[in-house]
Amino acid sequence: xxxxxxxxxxxxxxxxxxxxxxxxxxxxxxxxxxxxxxxxxxxxxxxxxxxxxxxxxxxxxxxxxxxxxxxxxxxxxxxxxxxxxxxxxxxxxxxxxxxxxxxxxxxxxxxxxxxxxxxxxxxxxxxxxxxxxxxxxxxxxxxxxxxxxxxxxxxxxxxxxxxxxxxxxxxxxxxxxxxxxxxxxxxxxxxxxxxxxxxxxxxxxxxxxxxxxxxxxxxxxxxxxxxxxxxxxxxxxxxxxxxxxxxxxxxxxxxxxxxxxxxxxxxxxxxxx
Ligand code: NDP
Numbered sequence: 582x583x584x585x586x587x588x589x590x591x592x593x594x595x596x597x598x599x600x601x602x603x604x605x606x607x608x609x610x611x612x613x614x615x616x617x618x619x620x621x622x623x624x625x626x627x628x629x630x631x632x633x634x635x636x637x638x639x640x641x642x643x644x645x646x647x648x649x650x651x652x653x654x655x656x657x658x659x660x661x662x663x664x665x666x667x668x669x670x671x672x673x674x675x676x677x678x679x680x681x682x683x684x685x686x687x688x689x690x691x692x693x694x695x696x697x698x699x700x701x702x703x704x705x706x707x708x709x710x711x712x713x714x715x716x717x718x719x720x721x722x723x724x725x726x727x728x729x730x731x732x733x734x735x736x737x738x739x740x741x742x743x744x745x746x747x748x749x750x751x752x753x754x755x756x757x758x759x760x761x762x763x764x765x766x767x768x769x770x771x772x773x774x775x776x777x778x779x780x781x782x783x784x785x786x787x788x789x790x791x792x793x794x795x796x797x798x799x800x801x802x803x804x805x806x807x808x809x810x811x812x813x814x815x816x817x818x819x820x821x822x823x824x825x826x827x828x829x830x831x832x833x834x835x836x837x838x839x840x841x842x843x844x845x846x847x848x849x850x851x852x853x854x
Contacts, residue, residue, distance in 0.1 A: 585636060589618040589628060590643035597849055598641055601828045604848060605840035625649040633672045639835045640670040647711050654679025666715045669831040680834055684719030686827025694822045697792050699723035705764040706730050707780045708771035709737035712796055721749030731756055756781045763788040769795040774803035787812040796820040800854050822846055
């Protein structure tokens with residue numbers, strides 16, 4: 582029997598996860614099907630449980646259900662438990678296993694694909710929503726010199742910094758406090774690019790060799806990446822690599838084989854252009 586997987590979200594029609602996972606399955610010779618599942622905002626548990634009832638083996642979780650998935654899981658990995666957000670559920674022998682692969686996806690894209698070590702760097706993360714919550718522990722595990730979280734609602738950045746302080750040097754600030762500071766890696770984890778907006782970063786935050794990384798992926802440069810370009814950031818990258826790498830880690834959790842990601846990134850780039 583073909584094993585069933587899906588990505589669940591609201592909205593969901595835009596998701597590229599079925600394409601990515603079917604390419605991984607072809608490449609590794611795995612017999613699986615991967616669909617999109619829409620859930621109403623108050624219907625995550627029902628839709629997920631129906632999927633399990635029909636024999637579903639695993640789910641990826643996207644906006645806005647990563648907190649719901651965290652609560653549904655009855656066994657969590659350390660990284661999922663610390664981030665309090667789950668993007669990968671595995672259903673086996675009546676147990677619901679929860680993991681979060683967003684952070685490892687981001688770190689692999691930066692360190693391996695973009696060849697930019699995080700160790701010893703000054704890292705700035707913009708935003709304090711679900712995506713940022715999922716990436717802070719894996720970023721801190723790379724041992725940056727310091728990690729700063731900046732957010733429009735300052736209290737959220739401060740709360741995240743306090744929550745992750747046991748795992749490394751991290752502080753939470755508002756945007757005005759970034760004036761006069763410089764960073765080597767600046768990651769936009771806000772949703773501003775989806776609305777063609779720029780987070781209010783002061784001029785001058787990009788160090789001369791900086792990486793400007795936008796978690797949102799798009800055909801052209803996002804407003805954040807355009808700002809990075811104007812300020813002479815050395816490397817500009819969108820979140821397509823993160824998307825494919827987090828999917829590869831989920832695929833590995835489910836199937837025990839690591840797919841090759843570069844070719845799939847190329848296919849996805851073509852589809853999105
Ligand atoms: P959330 O809705 O949880 O958080 C949104 C964040 O953006 C908040 O910090 C919010 O600040 C900030 N924000 C929104 N509008 C503005 C604005 N006008 N100015 C400044 N800050 C703003 O979203 P997520 O964290 O789940 O997702 C963030 C982005 O990351 C999404 O665009 C998503 O597509 C992307 N993403 C990409 C992934 C990938 O694999 N490439 C994986 C996961 C997410 P405030 O708290 O003040 O409201």
